[in-house]
Amino acid sequence: MQQSLSGQVVLVTGAARGIGEHTARLAAARGAKVVLTGLEPERLAALAAELDSVFFSCDVTDQTSLAAAVEGAVAAHGRIDAVVANAGVASRGTVATGDVEALVRTVEVNLIGVMRTAAAVMPHLIASRGYLLIVASAASFAALPGMAPYCASKAGVEHFGNALRLEVAHHGVRVGTAHPSWIDTDLVRDAQDDMPTFRETLRKLPPPLGSTTSVQRCAAAFVDALARRRRKVFVPRTVAVVYWLRTMVNSRLAERVIERQARTSVPAMEEQVRSLRRGFGAHTAPALPAPAPASSAALAEQATPGFIADRYHR
Numbered sequence: 001m002q003q004s005l006s007g008q009v010v011l012v013t014g015a016a017r018g019i020g021e022h023t024a025r026l027a028a029a030r031g032a033k034v035v036l037t038g039l040e041p042e043r044l045a046a047l048a049a050e051l052d053s054v055f056f057s058c059d060v061t062d063q064t065s066l067a068a069a070v071e072g073a074v075a076a077h078g079r080i081d082a083v084v085a086n087a088g089v090a091s092r093g094t095v096a097t098g099d100v101e102a103l104v105r106t107v108e109v110n111l112i113g114v115m116r117t118a119a120a121v122m123p124h125l126i127a128s129r130g131y132l133l134i135v136a137s138a139a140s141f142a143a144l145p146g147m148a149p150y151c152a153s154k155a156g157v158e159h160f161g162n163a164l165r166l167e168v169a170h171h172g173v174r175v176g177t178a179h180p181s182w183i184d185t186d187l188v189r190d191a192q193d194d195m196p197t198f199r200e201t202l203r204k205l206p207p208p209l210g211s212t213t214s215v216q217r218c219a220a221a222f223v224d225a226l227a228r229r230r231r232k233v234f235v236p237r238t239v240a241v242v243y244w245l246r247t248m249v250n251s252r253l254a255e256r257v258i259e260r261q262a263r264t265s266v267p268a269m270e271e272q273v274r275s276l277r278r279g280f281g282a283h284t285a286p287a288l289p290a291p292a293p294a295s296s297a298a299l300a301e302q303a304t305p306g307f308i309a310d311r312y313h314r
Helices: 018-029 041-051 063-077 100-128 148-171 186-194 196-204 215-228 239-244 252-276 296-302 309-313
Strands: 009-012 033-038 054-057 082-085 131-135 174-180 232-235
Touching: 009 018, 009 063, 018 033, 018 041, 018 215, 033 041, 033 063, 041 054, 054 063, 063 100, 082 100, 082 215, 100 131, 100 148, 131 148, 131 215, 148 174, 174 215, 174 239, 186 196, 186 252, 196 252, 215 232, 232 239
Parallel strands: 009 033, 009 082, 033 054, 082 131, 131 174, 174 232
Antiparallel strands: none
16 A cells, blocks of 8 residues: 655655656655755756746755755755655766766765765754665666776665664664666666667676666655655665675676676777767766855745746856
8 A cells, every 4th residue: 555645845856857757756646745956957847847846956966055955945845854865877988998087976976965965954854753765776786897986886875875874763764775777767778879788788687687677666666665764675676686695796706707798898888988979878967066155044035836046046
């Protein structure tokens, strides 16, 4: 039986598209008051109008931007009950040949962005005895060549969540980590379009690591986690098997199998990435300039459905 989120204030980062967008839609359908944040104001505006929600342009790697969004959410609704730390990117290429700034940016968004998000929202989650769902990945415990920064960031996210859970338990705050495999989003489709070798690698992986799950199914699992304050979320559920067998997945025997394929796939992928002349997928939003500080009173005045906090600051 589905549990209601009626009256719960849920803030979602990376809500402009993909998992974040569909999680926001479903949470709102279950009665939540959704706060949308992200780097694509036009898409956020359209979604906010549809859901009758507030939204804020927000770069999770900038603390001022995050603080403004959190203050705006509290000004609009008086509290924050749950947060989905979903914002994430995936760079292109290997450490040897890829754009180093794109590699570093991946860690900054996926890991440091989660840390900054958690720090910004935690006082309000403590006040509400709320719940933080941190979006990690199956890549937290299953590595693939060409994904070193992504795998590193998601492994860090998982263990950050594990430690944070212990830090805030005495406040009544619950922390969950989500571990989706490949989800049918722009991020995954862009990778398949940019790198045919990536598509071929997925085809050769055993399930569930080689299968793709609908974004609607992923969002349903996330919203169920919000309602039940789950500790771990696996999408699809069979990813849990990989989690429990992670020692075997990362064994020397498994490495040898992947290395055999990587001898040809990695050079081909590197050549495909060189021809792209960009470090991210076509639908990855660029970072916004850091907003200037604003007072809480100003944020309260402007925190209405359809208002973009970043535009107000500038």
